[in-house]
Amino acid sequence: MKNTISNEELAGLVEPARLHKRLYLDPDIFELEMERIWGQAWIFIGHESQVPATGDFFSTNITHKIPVVMIRDKEGQVHVLHNRCGHKGAKLVESRDGNVRGAFRCPYHGWSFRHDGTLLKIPNEKGYEGTGFDPSDSCNNMQPVAQVESYRGFVFATLSSTAPDLKTWLGGAVDCLDNLCDRAPEGEVEVAGGVLRYEHECNWKFILENLNDTMHPMVVHQSVVQAAEDYIASLPASAAKQRSEAEIIPPFGSSYEKFEDSGITGFPYGHHYDGGKTSIHADYTVLPAYHEAMVKAYGEERTREIYSFNTHNTLYYPSLTIKTAVQNIRVVRPIAVDRFVVETWSFRLKGAPEEMLQRTLLYSRLINSSAGMVGPDDLEVYRRAQEGLQSSASDWVEFHRQYGRDQQLPDRVIGGGTSDLDMRTQYKAWREYMTGEIAQ
Ligand code: FES
Numbered sequence: 504m505k506n507t508i509s510n511e512e513l514a515g516l517v518e519p520a521r522l523h524k525r526l527y528l529d530p531d532i533f534e535l536e537m538e539r540i541w542g543q544a545w546i547f548i549g550h551e552s553q554v555p556a557t558g559d560f561f562s563t564n565i566t567h568k569i570p571v572v573m574i575r576d577k578e579g580q581v582h583v584l585h586n587r588c589g590h591k592g593a594k595l596v597e598s599r600d601g602n603v604r605g606a607f608r609c610p611y612h613g614w615s616f617r618h619d620g621t622l623l624k625i626p627n628e629k630g631y632e633g634t635g636f637d638p639s640d641s642c643n644n645m646q647p648v649a650q651v652e653s654y655r656g657f658v659f660a661t662l663s664s665t666a667p668d669l670k671t672w673l674g675g676a677v678d679c680l681d682n683l684c685d686r687a688p689e690g691e692v693e694v695a696g697g698v699l700r701y702e703h704e705c706n707w708k709f710i711l712e713n714l715n716d717t718m719h720p721m722v723v724h725q726s727v728v729q730a731a732e733d734y735i736a737s738l739p740a741s742a743a744k745q746r747s748e749a750e751i752i753p754p755f756g757s758s759y760e761k762f763e764d765s766g767i768t769g770f771p772y773g774h775h776y777d778g779g780k781t782s783i784h785a786d787y788t789v790l791p792a793y794h795e796a797m798v799k800a801y802g803e804e805r806t807r808e809i810y811s812f813n814t815h816n817t818l819y820y821p822s823l824t825i826k827t828a829v830q831n832i833r834v835v836r837p838i839a840v841d842r843f844v845v846e847t848w849s850f851r852l853k854g855a856p857e858e859m860l861q862r863t864l865l866y867s868r869l870i871n872s873s874a875g876m877v878g879p880d881d882l883e884v885y886r887r888a889q890e891g892l893q894s895s896a897s898d899w900v901e902f903h904r905q906y907g908r909d910q911q912l913p914d915r916v917i918g919g920g921t922s923d924l925d926m927r928t929q930y931k932a933w934r935e936y937m938t939g940e941i942a943q
């Protein structure tokens with residue numbers, strides 16, 4: 504696209520503790536974000552367990568427009584390819600998932616491609632003889648995305664050939680992915696229970712800002728917390744099952760002091776999490792059968808250590824947010840400056856009792872679904888912000904809370920749980936990506 508916004512102008516939109524409203528409203532900025540953030544960062548594509556068998560595929564977009572497909576070949580390797588025919592560009596697969604038996608077959612002129620994207624066959628090929636066309640030229644293949652890597656089954660891809668390796672890019676925030684997997688007695692997780700897809704009529708950055716904004720839950724979610732507490736108080740002593748289900752909600756109404764204690768930790772490239780020593784999930788009951796399986800697998804000490812790393816939300820900027828303690832993730836995909844989609848996927852902890860998965864699915868439905876009790880509260884305030892920011896009253900959105908008190912360590916920044924450190928972390932990365940200063 505034609506770039507009409509200079510780096511100097513872009514840098515001026517993000518100050519250390521406030522940012523310009525154009526970041527939420529300007530379609531030109533949105534297009535640049537797709538090119539410079541989404542086109543350069545590692546983007547979460549899917550989990551390997553979504554494509555367990557040869558030829559299984561899962562399709563998605565890597566930016567707002569660029570379609571890709573994740574597929575497993577017969578050697579078991581997972582590829583992420585551009586979902587584009589090597590002939591005249593038609594998308595090879597249209598459905599979200601499925602199985603490509605022997606090869607991809609283009610619906611237009613029938614060119615076929617192996618699972619690794621290489622061209623297999625062209626119908627009526629003799630028409631190309633003597634024309635200078637070279638079927639072995641790799642430009643006729645389905646093209647691989649520039650870089651693809653998997654970490655403990657989580658597949659990321661980037662359109663940038665110069666992005667650092669995935670482990671470097673994840674930095675210290677990798678501890679949360681490890682903890683999610685370590686919570687499985689077998690040390691592995693797999694996708695289960697389907698996906699919740701939820702379109703939001705607002706800018707994609709609102710959900711990232713909300714994740715570790717601990718000044719909002721006790722306000723935005725006040726009514727549902729009150730209703731859940733009243734319900735729990737009305738339960739007879741014998742209603743243990745209902746109590747364990749309802750107890751998912753009240754932590755969202757935790758006090759400022761409790762959230763402050765949880766702390767926020769930020770990393771390069773915009774990643775951050777809240778919690779660590781404790782989080783709002785720390786008081787959920789541990790099922791005895793699960794605890795038994797964990798102790799059998801890891802021993803008492805290591806099991807305690809795994810439980811004790813208790814985070815709430817972790818953001819792998821800009822596309823993936825995970826909740827280690829409840830084994831679900833949310834995947835963000837922008838559509839336009841004022842629209843994005845969130846997908847919630849839940850995970851089975853391999854080796855854990857089935858009840859753990861049921862609790863994860865219940866959590867997802869209660870908190871993250873479009874018919875849930877918590878996520879829709881958040882959407883309502885994002886929508887109001889998207890509308891309110893149209894006002895000419897002020898050009899700025901601020902994030903000064905505890906500014907100047909963040910503590911810089913060699914590989915991370917730590918600060919108070921009710922600080923705006925999460926905002927400062929992600930908008931530092933925003934500015935670096937957008938102005939070409941990010942370490943690539
Ligand atoms: S566009 Fe795919 S075979 Fe022609």
Ligand SMILES: [Fe+2]
Pocket residue numbers: 713719720723724877881
């Ligand atoms: Fe919320």
